[in-house]
Amino acid sequence: MSAQFRDVFCQSADGLKLHAKVIGPDNSAALPVFCVPGLTRTTDDFNEIAIALATDPGTPRKVVAIDLRGRGLSDYDPDPAKYSVPVELGDVLTMATSLGISRTIMLGTSRGGLISMALAATKPDLLAGVILNDIGPALEMGGLVKIKGYITNPPVRQTWGEAVTGLKGMFGTVFPSLTDADWQVWARRAFRETAHGGLERTYDERLSATVEGIDLSNPPPPIWELFDALAGIPLMLIHGELSDLLSPQGVQDMITRRPDIDLVKVADQGHAPLLADKPTMDRIIAFCARCDGA
Template sequence: MPVQSRDVFCVSADGLQLHARETVPANPRPDADTLPVLCLPGLTRTTADFDALAQALASDAQAPRRVVAVDYRGRGLSGHDANVANYAVPVEMGDVLAIAAHLGIDRAIVVGTSRGGLIAMTMAATGSPLLAGVVLNDIGPVLEMAGLLRIKGYVGERPQPLSWADAAHGIKEMFGRDFPSLGDDDWRAWAQRSWREHDGRFTQTYDPALAQTLAGLDPQTPLPALWEAFDALRPHPLMLVHGGLSDLLSHDTVRAVAARRPDLDLVTVADQGHAPLLGDRPSQSRIAAFCARCDRIAAGAA
């Protein structure tokens, strides 16, 4: 089924330009009653991370649906914030809600990768009526210090690559151990989601000042567990996508989450680390099936 995509821009509550990428079926079925999907990326990531998933969900033969991926402030095509303190989950949640309101979305299935999952849990904790279901992509209430320190180590100003081949090599150097099955084309595609090139000059797709938000991260002061926020998801259908090689979300935490939520839809991507790329057909099919389940639950509650 053909789809069409467009860039959407609106303004945050404090006046920054915000960007989202909307993908919809080109010929939507008039009888379709499907929930939209709102995709929230990781700390330094952009809407581009969800291009493949958006194409798959919008073109699904059984239940084609609207998909909106968000650039938080300081990422992608959204404006950078001069106040680094605003690169924070509560403020970014406000950006997400502003984009949803601009697009007339009052109920959605949220797919949250890493930082996006923290935003989804914060939405639940604040009682947001937006949530109709949540997919947590390699994120949970307990974050492993090893993974946090690795992220801290690569966020910020990085050496400018000399070419796309050089950029792909740099991405592979950072993430090759965690994604051993990726090939050369995959690494180049990842590089193109991480850098922009204009007249031979490369720039990162996020504000390097984001590194300042991790400055206080210290092995001696682990982050508090977020079980209260996680438990706020209890009224909502929940899926967890776990990278089998993840150093941020441990197998012990996954087991604890599953024990707390017997209804959990759990998917493990065995050969990927933090965070699964959601570009493979099995993961996309499971997410599509979960979305269909959310549709049925929402219809039953109406």
Template sequence: MTATVLDRHIAARDGLKLYIRDSAPDAGGTPVVCLPGLTRNHRDFAEFADRLAPARRVVSIDMRGRGFSGHDPDWTHYTVPQEIDDILAVLSALQIGRAVFLGTSRGGIQTMVLAATQKDLVAGAILNDIGPALDMRGLKRIGGYVTAKTVFSSWEEAISALKQSDASQIANLDDAGWEAYARRLFVESEEGKIANEYDPGLGRAFARDMENAGAADLWPLFDALGTSPLLILRGENSDLFAPETAEEMARRHPDAELVTVKDRGHVPFLDEPECIASIDRFLARIP
């Protein structure tokens, strides 16, 4: 049975249009809300959502300035608090009062903030290669590409560059996998140029935030998850999410499962066998 997939645009409170991919909107039970990483978008969750449909509703949100969402004319608005406000506006419009949140990287930080500020909203959390302590190696690597506008003349060139930049993170990915990865990150213009799909202002915002990144203490946000079921996914080769951080998270949370994803770095794609098995186990507990 093929599930219904709706492409929606929902206005944020300031009027900016946010893109939503709403898969199986009529499915019963607790929906899953997917929050992407810093520069990523709904395409990271399309295969995941299609696999769960039609039994489970999956809502994927493009944050402002990313994917199909509008770009903010003021780059200083690219902040986690603004993104939390946008998420709440989307959930209100969709009449979702409780959900499982799947947060990749920055989306996982947003998930923890939601748990701290909207406790009844979070039925469970899946944190994809993110925790309350961030490794500066990964932050510096991310800063190296998010602040630059990347343009390629062909998909072959884009894929080759991606293989080179992510060689230390990703292993055992075939040519089709690398192409699929590239097509989640980049888009092709009418002129045939291949470029990353986010507002360059996001790079300015990230550079601003990097000044205080080392001093941030996110453990109180993590602790706000309380006793809600938690699945922690960590890429084996991640340079942002240290194994010691993941182990401490699993130790201090009363209902957590920690899964290490082989041959992946920051971040796992969610289609790996260990991801699929652990997510299915996790969601079976939250009907």
């Protein structure tokens, strides 16, 4: 089967152009998978797992990955206050409707996982299964402060070498096994070349407004009510064993509430696992097959 991505676009409720990549058969009897990336990330983060799901010889399935507003090829919002989970949840529903998706398995990385939990509270009939990639209802302040640090006044990167060096400096300790080629791939997803030379980030830098309120003295309350809305929905949790955002205790607290959770631990990776290693992809493929039969 051909593993070719197709670009699709639709219009948000407030008139922005939204972009998604689609791969896999439109006529598959298997449930589609809808991927939602992290705060500053794009559809490209799901390339490997999307191809694996779309070309699985046993059950090939359609995979959709969305660029949330202000990221990738989606329009930037003139009002940065709209970079919020409720608005982005609406964008996910708009894209799903435009593609005729009425039931799906959600794969959400970080911010995308928060949106997936919010969907369980607002649109549970859409969800045939949920995969949370290194995200939960209770988050570690150290990880939140780190995110705030790297998206607030980020340094300029003029060359790909500078981009790679900068990424290694920020994330090298929690991704110690990545090769030089892996870091190059990461850089190509985090930056793009400008028409006038140099590089720019693949997101609206005004997204920093979303983390302005993060303060060590005022940690955000846990959102267990959204996690509990997942009751009855097949659930997988992928946890980077070096994650500084989701702690082992946070994982255990989730298991206590959901003993049936399908837990995948990813060694030598932090926040958030890259979903590109074969063992993790095989587990995701198997989970999606179980959702088909649920």
